[in-house]
Amino acid sequence: MALVTGGSRGIGAAAAHALAVDGWSVALTFRTGEREAAEVVAAIEAAGGRAVALRADVTDPAQASAALDDAREALGGPVLGLVNNAGVRDDDLAVSLDDERWQRVIDTNLTAAFRLVRDALRPMIRARFGRVVNIASVVGPRANAGQANYAAAKAGLIGMTKTVAVEVARRGVTVNAVAPGFVRTALTADLPDEVVDGVPARRAGTPGEVAACVRFLASDDAGYVTGSTLYVDGGLSA
Amino acid sequence: MSTVTAEQVEKVVRDALESFGAETEGVTLETTFEELDVDSLDLAELSQIVEEQYGVVLKGDDMKQIASVGDAVSMIVERI
Numbered sequence: 001m002a003l004v005t006g007g008s009r010g011i012g013a014a015a016a017h018a019l020a021v022d023g024w025s026v027a028l029t030f031r032t033g034e035r036e037a038a039e040v041v042a043a044i045e046a047a048g049g050r051a052v053a054l055r056a057d058v059t060d061p062a063q064a065s066a067a068l069d070d071a072r073e074a075l076g077g078p079v080l081g082l083v084n085n086a087g088v089r090d091d092d093l094a095v096s097l098d099d100e101r102w103q104r105v106i107d108t109n110l111t112a113a114f115r116l117v118r119d120a121l122r123p124m125i126r127a128r129f130g131r132v133v134n135i136a137s138v139v140g141p142r143a144n145a146g147q148a149n150y151a152a153a154k155a156g157l158i159g160m161t162k163t164v165a166v167e168v169a170r171r172g173v174t175v176n177a178v179a180p181g182f183v184r185t186a187l188t189a190d191l192p193d194e195v196v197d198g199v200p201a202r203r204a205g206t207p208g209e210v211a212a213c214v215r216f217l218a219s220d221d222a223g224y225v226t227g228s229t230l231y232v233d234g235g236l237s238a
Numbered sequence: 239m240s241t242v243t244a245e246q247v248e249k250v251v252r253d254a255l256e257s258f259g260a261e262t263e264g265v266t267l268e269t270t271f272e273e274l275d276v277d278s279l280d281l282a283e284l285s286q287i288v289e290e291q292y293g294v295v296l297k298g299d300d301m302k303q304i305a306s307v308g309d310a311v312s313m314i315v316e317r318i
Contacts, residue, residue: 125283167279 001025002081002131002218003071005058005116008033010185011135012085013040014211020049022215024081027071029056031086050075058086058112068119078123081218084113084157085135089187094148102149109153114160117175121168130173131218134161135210138181138233154179158229165227174226176217180210181233201234242292242318248311254287255280255307267308274307284310292318 002019006012007028016028017040026044030037030053037053044051052074056067071079087109090101117132124130139147140154158177165175182188182195183205196203210232216222217230231237252262260274271281278301285296294317304310 122286125279126286171279 001027001071001075001077001079002083003068003079003116003120004028004083004085005056005067005112006030006086007083008037008040008053010187011180011183011207011210012083014207015083015085015133015135015214016040016051017044017047018208018211018215019081019083019218020044020047020051022219024218025050025075025077027052027054027067027075027079029054029058029067029086031055031057058116059107061115064112064115065119068116078127079120080124080127080129081131081133082116082120083133083135083214083218084116086112087135087187089147089150091146091150093146097148105149106153106156109150110156110160113157117160117164121164121173124173125168125171128172130168130171131222132161132164132173132175133214133217134158134175134177135214136161136177136179136229138179138231138237141179141229142237161229162227169226172223174217174222176222176225176227177229178210178213178217179229179231179233179237181205181231181236183207183210183232199234199236200238203234205232205234242315244311244315247292247314247318248307250287250291251284251307251310251314254284258283265307267311268306270306272305288314294318 002024004012004016007016008030016026020026041051041053054067054070056063058064068079088105090105113134134157136157137154140151161175161177182199213230213232256262258280260276281301285301288294288296294314304313
């Protein structure tokens, strides 16, 4: 059974679909998109899969912990797959970025992800199997003016991914990151089309293309892949 | 007063060590985790097993204080 945070839309929704196709029962969390989350669940079920939507603000430790418990109860098994996808951005130049906006992005994109990894690892270690996929970004390893907070969080996520990966590798638990480039979702809806001019592939990626990588990293075939970051960016970071 | 005996706890610890791949034949209470090639991740899992079995929470600092099988058994029995 897998838990996908921020699974009501965009990359999270696509990842939930992709995992369900591979036979994972999927619990997806949402914060505000109840209707969208229900639609994702309905679509997965219509395709013969099993899914449940859970309302949770993963930046709240109690809600994040409850989401893991609720997922286990709703789907009848331990969470052996975790996709840390929930994320926010709040852009500004560093000189104008106040503490609150810095912290909100770090809390959601990095701290919340760490807490879920920590708590999810326990049953994975016991089961001698687990798959963690953290949705990072090309921003972090790569500069992007106006996103010091987002870049710090995503670079931190990649660093955390590598270290946790080596800590648990001998228990059959893999921890990897997927780093999307410019993908058309609600998170990037305000960005102009010209952004793709700087992408070697000259187009935006799709949530499905990112989800395909999540699906692979969560599969049995990827059992020897751990601590890696898979870039899905049309060549942007090449 | 606990009804759990030290022998029962020792059995739980030995079973855990075996599940980590340690060779437990000939192991005594004096055997150290270093001798058994039991590392920090194994000890973290042992603490999880103990919590599930007895509801006793052993934190990271607690685990740093135990070096041998006997240390572990004593600490767990004390906390039950």
